[in-house]
Amino acid sequence: MGHPVSHEGENKEMDISRSPSSRRQTENAPYVYKVGYPPRKKLVREFTDTLKEALFPDDPLRQYRDQPRSRKLMLGQAYLFPIFEWGRGYNLVKFKGDIIAGLTIAGLCIPQDIGYSKLANLDTQYGLYSSFVPPLIYAAMGSSRDIAIGPVAVVSLLIGSLLQDEVDPVKNKEEYLRLAFTATFFAGITQAALGFLRLGFLIDFLSHAAIVGFMGGAAITIALQQLKFLLGIKNFTKKTDIVSVMSSVWGSVHHGWNWQTILIGTVFLAFLLTTKYIGKKNKKLFWLSAIAPLISVILATFFVYSTHAEKHGVQIVRHLKKGINPSSFNKIYFTGPYAGKGFRIGVVTGMIALTEATAIGRTFAALKDYQLDGNKEMVALGTMNIVGSMTSCYCATGGFSRSAVNYMAGCQTPFSNVVMSTVVLLTLLLITPLFKYTPNSILASIVITAVIGLIDFKAAYLIWKTDKFDFVACMGAFFGVVFKSVEIGLLIAVSLSFAKILLQVTRPRTALIGNLPGTTIYRNIEQYPEATKVPGVLIVRVDSAIYFSNSNYVRERILRWLTDEEEEMKERELPRINFLIVEMSPVTDIDTSGIHAFEELLKSLEKRKVQLTLANPGPVVIEKLQSSKFTELIGNDRIFLTVADAVISCTPKAIVDV
Template structure:
């Protein structure tokens, strides 16, 4: 039924045989949701309990509005540093946790509103603003930022530094000053090794849960708190009430900037994960519905002391491997977290903070894409440089500035390709239909007096002079051509600036005794040419439906019976 939330539509055709699989998958998923939720909350500069509140609300909201049957939303390692970078500068020097939660909740509401409106307006293309090379660079920089930021916690102390270089300096200074807590380093380091080993060699075992349980056991057995190791402590009992966060008016502007960046990353992450898992299950990706769903999830989290969320590829993979069939898996996970908070809120009181740092560090390692970076270096140096620039943007300027750098670089890369597009002289290749680039076919044949030129981009203000320069270069060839034929099939647009340049170019060529001729110009572009009144200077008879027709007209007009000759001009 139209207008029915996707989760309700799924419920209408739910199969009884899915129930056991969904419940089991929900139990398995919860073992990952709890420690990661708390760890990513601390990564965002918030109390651990807010990660559990966020997990519950976003899972329930996505179960109602989410179009994917198994996609899992929740606190995310890629968003944590962005949330922290947005709210921490707004918090007073004493680091008031209540104010931090209020700011994060408003941030979630803003992200929810942005993504919800974008979904209603069907603006799914916004997620394409970051190209893959710049996203790889951004994620590599984010992984390094997270890793460095968690090292002090892993070593048992804290720093007040801002920025990657400052954090490295403060961490080194702390180690040099003897602030390291040996027990904390031991717990955290062993936790990292254990998670990585289990994920590598025994992927079906919940590595994070095993590490967390062992860390809690070690805490009780060795009294780690007496050895200087910080523990999570008792969590508040129950769920928070519906809350409208109270912040200052002057907080809205900086929160809005952060919300835009977070929404963009969240949408890109959601669409890419939805596409990957939909391809496995044969589902279609409904981008606008995904945006509405993630917006709803963020709104729900923001109204119950939560923070912005995104999809998680790792948690979705866990649910999939555990046999999840529908979003009932997420509902089961949410209910189990609620039961834990209501009945046993002290369950994780003895969890060492370095263990949470280990969870975050192992997650950050999964964000880095070394193989993708090497592939860019091997396949396309220009895109490798974009990747490195995005990486440096995050590492040196911070995560919020880094996302702006990534988006800016992606847009500039598109503009660069349109500004300096590929162009080629074409020739006839015996035995191959059509006309082809003489750089690819050095022995391609050309007709004396005729140059066939292809310009692979729309003609607009930024590249019109580049087009003009290339055509004039061809006009200065020896012997000079009589016709320069533009194979215009790739020219999808001509703006007014380009029209003026074409008019001037045609006059210049006419003075040299050269005709400017077009073939395969698309009908919408041809109508624009006529509307610009270019046919006042360019002969209306010099527009041909095909290159072959133009070549035949060239022979007829010039009266040439010359043969096609091999070799480039």
């Protein structure tokens, strides 16, 4: 920012300076730095630097520089397919950990997949299909060591609710299935495109608070939907809001409930919740909650088979198609009205699936202290869903419950997904007929147990304590899902997230600054009540970049501060304000509208006979102020490195007294 000024008799090395204009000397402060001006960038260089920082902050090409062609080819291969990177150091110890983890999550995912397929209004085998092909693709292309791939509750509910608004899953079963594959295809295209174009930052626009509310509302909605199977109700509403669901439940209490189904469901629900509680309390017993769903399915299926409970109204799976995924490429709509509907549903579903997978991946990457490449993850997730849509799969992503089990079971690499996929393959080939007598109520119990963890009371309470507007966004998303629909809740979540951004951009914070007694430090007088105002000087800090969206507000807010301060000085019969110092260190950027607003501010201050002074503008800001010749308008001698320097120039006697 500049260099120190030397005095006669002192070390001459202090006199070295690249820019003599970047230093100055005062009587009371012998070494005072002055604001430096960065070298001007050419337009092309400025544009490329900005684009690079926006889209390539991690500089993915840095490892390819100065490398021979063979090395570049190998690095490029490993970049697109991380399996070539972690596969080189693979050993027996890692293999053992992946085998154990893969077998453990397979025991959890098989009953979950069957239950989640019902959420998507699809036949039960499609849940298993979606845990066979996509995990294999992800194992080769994914960069997370811990994510376990397959159908998840929220995405299954979302795709099911959006699809049934377009096509009836019972009357037009084939068209519904084709639309599901079409939506999955476009979900994959969306995810892969975001990764290839380095636009992964777009999913960050959905705030954490909105996600917490949306997930909590979706969990309750999913649990309510399972009442159909838990209570044995045949005629159930297709709506997902809590009012419609509860009306359907209580409306069928006398003629629609089946006590045998309720008995099976509640007994195993209690068993699953108990094992989950034990696994949560004792981390060493996590495997108990992991295998509990499979044990429940086996016991419940055997009970129904041996007692022929299906003859007494207990609803069972009945038919689970045997064999591996058939091709579904010819079932995807690439043209026509259903292609447009599939695209719309796919974009929404793909974004939500990305958000969940990214949050899960980042969580476990932080626990194991390794870096997760978000854009590579998007390409991997997108590719697996594109391939999945062509092999009879619906939208898959990283599931929290199975990923947590994968992590606790000691997974080492994405190969645990391959192990899980292999077990699912054997299930499809060999034992699917055994699921014929599996009661729907046990699947409902498994789904309810899985989604309970999505309701995060602690996170909601922390949001309330930290940021009230965030809490409004959280509750807005929550109540939108619970009382209206999943898509309305999602719309509210996105809208409130954007509303917060717009509010912060258009109405940035400003603060009055005072001096901490006995120092040259200046801080917000609300945060530090002991900070004192400098007589005759008003110091204001702007805590935001200044753009067209907020420039007029910043100018008017500064003038309001000045007016309020002048009235207070007049009432207390104190000296009037002669200097206005704007502390600009938090101002990261300014555009032409912002500069114009400062020009208008300067004119208004001149009419009031108040001198404008700027303190510590950053390199981007000072460069633009210089390019627009605002520095000439205000005077280079009115721009200082610190607030203390600016105060010295305004009130030299006052600073001596301090």
